[in-house]
Amino acid sequence: MIPTPIGNATPHATGFWRRYIFSADHKVIGIQYYLTAMAMALVAGALALLMRIQLTWPGIRLSWLGKLFPAGMPGGVMTPEFYLSLITMHGTLMVFFVISLALVSGFGNYLIPIQIGARDMAYPFLNMLSFWLVVPACLIMLGSFFVEGGAAAAGWTAYPPLSALPQAVPGSGWGQTLWLLAMALFIVSFTMGGLNYVTTILNLRTKGMSMMRLPLTVWTLFFAAVLGLLTFPALTAAAIMLLFDRHFGTSFFVPGGLFVGGEIVPHEGGTPLLWQHLFWFLGHPEVYVLLLPAVGMTFDVLAAFTRKPVFGYRLVVISLIVLTALSVVVWGHHMFVSGMSPYLGEFFTIGTMLITVPSAVIGLCLIASLWGGCLRLTTPMLFAIGVIALFGTGGFGGIFLGNATSDIFLHGSYFVVGHFHFMIGGVTLFAMFAATYFWFPKMFGRSMNERLGRIHFWLSLIGFYGMFLGMHFLGLNGLPRRYYAFTQFEILKPLQGMHLWISISSFLFAAASFLFLFNFFWSLARGSRAARNPWEATTLEWTVRSPPPHGNWEAEPPQVHRWAYEYSAPDAARDFTPQTVEPDGAMAPK
Amino acid sequence: MQMELTQTSGLSGGTSSALERNQGSDANPPWALSTGELALWAFLATVTMLFAAFASAYLVRRTGADWQPIDLPGILWFNTMVLLSSSGTMELARRRRERFNGWLAITTWLGIIFFVGQGLGWRQLAAHGVYLSTNPQGSFFYVLTGLHGLHLAGGILFLGHALNRAARAHSDGRDDAALHGVATYWHFLAALWIGLLVLLSAL
């Protein structure tokens, strides 16, 4: 009944356009996603630096920027509405167009088929379509900076009525409409990708590749895809209703009796909280969509550089299942002080504290994977250990915020900013770097420069902690997020000093990221040639040449005889045994 | 059983675990779905979640002070009968392979009639003075029927595709996966409509 599990590679396209631009090859698409994410990261990072400059030196004049954004920075001085556009777009771009695109779509596309022994995704054409839907989404998002009123300015959470009423903030004019359209395109694209992931992982595994033999990268991408499929529709529904409220006069979210900008708002009876529920029904699982693949890839890198199997493979899989299930019933912890029923608050507190259990089990497995290993501290390994550190530091912060009682004081403060940057900024970014240094030789047939990589790691680590560790404690002081300046309040003025250090750290981190970019492109052209399996790893992608040919396997797809983490097996000749090696030790026929 | 094996196999490195011995699942379990079916069901899951999100929004919104029930246009009941019978003909088409071309064509036409009927329903409602933004339940009515209609339009295209394929598959005597797929999707749309109708009329 099931077709032979080799995947659906399309005939190898010839010609530049079909091969590199409108390609249906999962590897090309993965790299396209990755490079798109990189471009978006440059923009989103630049926005963050602008924010840092404004927060550290409020009202500073940067004349040359005034030319680029004549409306947002007239004469080079940032307006508050432009600052709000910056926070909104930084968040949106980073969450959806950088981390999602690079980790889930980029590495997901590249790794899933090749790690499970398929020739391609189940639906290569759909895959191509999904990438080419994201491109206009990116362009619309970026273009929204240049429409009247500027880009969306209601925060990445786009809470109505602020996001519904153009008269409430300039960015809620065309900027917000474009934001909604771009998000809609993104969701359609992500859904198509998710369908591909789920079907490919379930049905295209090669002979012998049982679910319990999958690398954890694939497992985590599977759960990320499932979560995406089940929770993004909530945002789709909310976005449709918000569009209707904005343009067709309906009142889903906008209540009656509002008086904005000197005028009565002609709406009746909508409920703003409805948006928050729908948004966070997606928004919280989205955190796991980003976080889980980061953790999965970290496990794979750890195994390769500890030269031993990961600790608790089964525990991780079980924890992933529990996390996935719990993550769709805890969204209310973003809304403890939103005005929803306090009884719900109790429910969500208890649920959220429960979710710390599988998270902590995964944390334990990450740390315990080091035990007894022979650590080879290459760049990918350094970043992987960085992930463990960030996962720990950031994860503990979450316990403060998931608790409704302490959240009364900490909600909406810099504690929150610090916490989520650790989790969906740091863990994911460091995992992305680890994955890049790790799989770069496979993707491009050349290795990245190790020395630059290590410098990149240390600057990033110091820069990252410098940026976000202190923010937790600013939050403990009560410093609210999304403030254009902290000059108006007596209690906030003394905190200005820390902002200087945060900004310096952010410049350091930015510099490190440019080092990474330089290394990336320099290595593309000049890096040393990589063999098939430079890291002596066990999973299937390392059994083919670098970069792998179209269709991944020259001859028949491989047969798998063992699980993904056969390192330092007692009777094996070498300290790693690829999944394709037959139990008696002979290499599987090609 | 395999768990037992590992428990006796010593404490630390050296011995292999159940994971390493785990046999590959080459024989697919009987509940395994084909890739196409799997993709379809995953898609249906995400569509279900979309409408579930709208339904929960509806249930929240209807507690608002300004909520007024609207009179649903009478043609909806006719449309419902049309869609339900199209579901029936779809099933006939799927089961009775020798005659499926005819039933499939009838299903397609019934689908088109439903689609047009829904459009007439909108006109009836507008004639009663209920526009998109007149009334919250009216807004939901337009949005929900519109979205369902969009999915149904996709279903009609899918049906046309299946019709085309079925004609060819029939001529060379093969079973056709597209037919089973479109049947599942069509039944789903009918069930979804019943759900929406209950939501809009009874709640």
Place this chain on the structure above:
Amino acid sequence: MGVIFNILMRNHPSTLAAATTGPLQGRSHGLLLALFCLLVPFLCFLFWKQHQPPPVASEHGAGIDLMINYLLAAVGGLLLVGHAILAWFVWRFSRQDRVTFRLATVRTEWKWALVPVVLMLLVAEGGVLVFGVPVWKKFYVAKAPANALTVEVTGQQFVWHFRYPGKDGLFGRTHVKFIDDDNVLGLDPTDAAGRDDLIVNGQLRLPVNRPVRLRLRSKDVLHGFFLPSQRVRQDIVPGMLIEVWFVPNQAGQFEILCTELCGLGHHMMRGLLQVMPEREFEQWLNQNHS
């Protein structure tokens, strides 16, 4: 410059073999990383010494502080232990050149998994059940005592309005159609209950040690009413009337912040809270009621 470039970019293959040779490789990185991991809890401690919530000035606030302090101690302890273990592992296992422990048995795995399960259930779940839920219930679920003073707070893009019900204890009806420059809240002129309502912009005066019930409303978009010292935070949702209550137990002047993004003046939506002795408060109230 060129020299630096040459040193940096000397062809240096990133392979396993390379990882164990050359300067500043393997072990030294392990040591540095271990030290860094140890530095993190230390840094947290230093930051905490300098950054603490403003002194608490309300009754229930003490409970919130207890919750936060418990978490700081318990989670801080876990943070220290966790980072120490990570540091130790990184340092220890970057110094050996062969694998000394390979695979745990199922039973060992499960046993170790119990550690985080029990810890998290005790520290996180237990903590919130013991310290958190009672405070939450008191702040949110319990009704304000009968002798509570009621004040209405209205958020408007970038200013706060406070309304006292006057001698009759009743707030007059409002409607958006009556809003103009002289009638910022849109009081209905035909409603007698509103005649003696006292409306103050920007400054909230409250008596000390008496329960206060706040009715929170918004004229336009979401706002967040935040009294840091009193540990009161509540979003204000247009279309909803949300009540919170608390007992300010320290006299003095405090700031009111908006903590839900409300537009371009969000960062300067400042209000003042003046908590004064009961008698002074009554005096002020009487003077201002005409």
